[in-house]
Amino acid sequence: MKTAEKxxxxxxxxxxxxxxxxxVSAVVEKNNMLKPLxxxxxxxxxxxxxxxxxxxxxxxxxxxxxxxxxxxxxIGGWLSLSLYRQTKREHKALQQEMSDRLQSVFYQMLQQxxxxxxxLGFAIQSQLPAPVAREFLDQKAKEFNAxxxxxxxxxxxxxxxx
Numbered sequence: 001m002k003t004a005e006k007x008x009x010x011x012x013x014x015x016x017x018x019x020x021x022x023x024v025s026a027v028v029e030k031n032n033m034l035k036p037l038x039x040x041x042x043x044x045x046x047x048x049x050x051x052x053x054x055x056x057x058x059x060x061x062x063x064x065x066x067x068x069x070x071x072x073x074x075i076g077g078w079l080s081l082s083l084y085r086q087t088k089r090e091h092k093a094l095q096q097e098m099s100d101r102l103q104s105v106f107y108q109m110l111q112q113x114x115x116x117x118x119x120l121g122f123a124i125q126s127q128l129p130a131p132v133a134r135e136f137l138d139q140k141a142k143e144f145n146a147x148x149x150x151x152x153x154x155x156x157x158x159x160x161x162x
Contacts (some may be wrong), residue, residue: 012076019069
């Protein structure tokens, strides 16, 4: 469904742009038709001939293209903007869900291990890459004033007061 909406928004924007381009082109062509021609040595060159039928067609084309182009662009823009906002809301909800899940895993591990958490254990439980797990635990250690302990192998464990 979202793909169809994206395609519709794109086609509406393209169609609206084409209509507005056609309108501008008709106005420019009409202005070029109304420019005076340079006067030459001929007697007949001073006569003005304006093709009224062509001017009427250019006016009609400009007006109709503008009438169709503006609403089409507005609808396409509105649809694009609503899709953008919907995507942002979904992304924010996904981030919140991920944050809630990490909080749950973190608190569960604290209870099971009496306040002791290692990066490897948290990474395994939360299914996060080690650098992301370390960053999360570092943030929580700052929030809760945790202690750090390094064992002989160099592994860091976080000790939270429970």
